[in-house]
Amino acid sequence: MAMPKLERDYNIYMSWNNYQEAIYLPVMPERIELKRKGNGNTYEIVGLGQINTIQARDLAEISFESFFPGRERFPDNMSAGSYVPFLSSEVKKNPAALIQPPTHYVNHLNRWQDSRRPVRFVYKSPVLNISLAVSIEQFDRWEEAGAEGDVSFKLTLKEYAFHTARKIIIEKNPVTGKQKVKQAPKPRLDERVRPKTYTLKPGDDLVKVARLWYSDSSVAKEIQKLNNIPDAQLKNLPVGKVIKLPERK
Template sequence: MGIIVPAYQMSLSYNNQKEAITFPVLPEKLGLNRKGSGKTHDIVGIGEVNVIGNRELAEISFESFFPAQAYSFVTYPESGSKATEPESGNRLLPAIEFVNFIARWQDSPYPSRFIFTGPNFPINLPVSITKFDRWEVAGQPGDIYFNITMKEYVFHSAQKIKVITGKDGKKNAKTEDPKRSDDRARPATYTIKAGDTLIGIARLILNDDKRWRELQKLNGITDKQVRTLKIGSVIKIPKD
């Protein structure tokens, strides 16, 4: 009976995995750094004590290279035009295309997602790309070497405080639930479909149905037009 070799795979994706690449060459070493956090205090009668705090964000780093041409499973964003849209799937890519993907994601204000699959060391984390250095080596034309460092990204949202006046005249502060986390990149425009309303679009795209007035003002939509949005028309989406 032969030995079954476990499958290893490493990928990086963006925009809720609407864009993704798998790394064609796995690194010799993959570093995952998770530091704890704590402070020591001197207490009279007890001495030094250690108070454990929340751990620091994880940091992932490794070094590898992109061959001049290599097969990778690639997911491309939907452009809406099938005539010009590249085909997603296992494709032969030049090294520079891998670099272009990662460099673009690094410049984005939205997080990426790093996935490493293996039997003993699985990783699946949203990350920001904090460092991406690349270079070429003499005698190996077309190959692009690189090292990359990524930091764990924690989804967060500001909590709104709402002041409520009771029947007795006293004012009480109520904390509203934060909005759900979302790693999708926000589109610049939206095309109206049948059944759409500004409230529904605000909920879908902005994750807040109360911002429909913002959509109305940005696109110069009158109160009368709000009730009958024209199917197929394109509206602008605000940038935060």
Template sequence: MEEYGIYLSFNNLMDLFRLPVNPETLEIKESGNSKSYDIIDFGEINTISAPKLMEITLDSIFPAQNYPFVLVSDTSLMTPFEYVKIIKKWMESKKPIRFVFSGIASPKEQNPKNSVALNMAASIENFSWKLSAGNSGDIEYSLTLKKYVFYQAIAVKVDKGEVKAETKRPNDKAIPATYKLKAGDTLWSVAKKVLGDGSKYKVIQKLNGISDSQLTKLPVGKVIKLPQGG
């Protein structure tokens, strides 16, 4: 019988863990968004709108010890409060996480081969937890996630009466606070790779107090600060 697992990740897999104990049930809520109206001399009509975003609720435990039913190894199993701390940190970030319900293969593997059953960005709508009765140290929790749809403002340009819009694929990866220079790196290449715009190298230069004469003599291994918020 194929083994299934649930993975939660954040910041393009920079933070990732597998739920150590699968929930007994996985409640998935999908509903329409239709509305009814009463029309004089006609009666009730129903308009069909786009469906509401999917919600997933799961209840399980974060175990304090490696029981026979725990799905992760001793080295991967964290303490119950570590799991709670990570989820609370994700909630405070106000950024979406990623929910993956998959077969044996981890989301980090290159070729899962049809193992992924559900993979979506999600917001944490509710997270409640409590210590289990007795002295086990386990934490019981309930977690509700809601499908997250990336959106962005689109800049438009009118050219000879024609409206043109250019969209970019949204990215849920956060900009790191620092970057460690590697061989061959320049501030321009770092700005292009991390910020998506090489011309922003001057912002990095000013932020780190690097003079023009030092631009061609950047030491490998030097840790530089990166601008936050774009």
């Protein structure tokens, strides 16, 4: 009795603005390179010779090459897999719906790169799973003779480290009266692109809006001033009112 063939899962999924836009790369690359370089420093110590101090590693870099197949290569009566054996597992399930024209992928990646916001990169295979916020450092593409309609490309990505100023909390010991200074907890990582305006919903107030988009209730005062909202209206904001949101880097 023949053993059933096990389906292996190979996918590269990329998304932007907290999954508001997303694509599966249709053709898996032959090779994906992940670099995680250490960052040690070497010093010359009199009487000891050289010593090495270990620092935090550099940000990871990911690079690979593949291509976006021209949609005309997959007529409705032919299997996409018969043309390209390395289709991602998710695309194989419904190639007619998930394989888009090359311009679809190129436009998305161009726009994401120009947005100056991080992209979520997810790579899944039987032996390796990667999920990282990354910046698109380089996106090269070209056409090759004999593959009319296809667009070949090379992507170079770099791990993105979320960073923001952290508040300082001063706590006073009720018994001794001594003060203790500590950092506030790290804010939740947020990949969303904050809109320029927000439409108020039932139950909304400016504090809730500030917490939603800035994770900081103190921004409510800034929102109030920006939109010229009087104090008397704060507890009775009209549903559907469009308010401006302050810019933040």
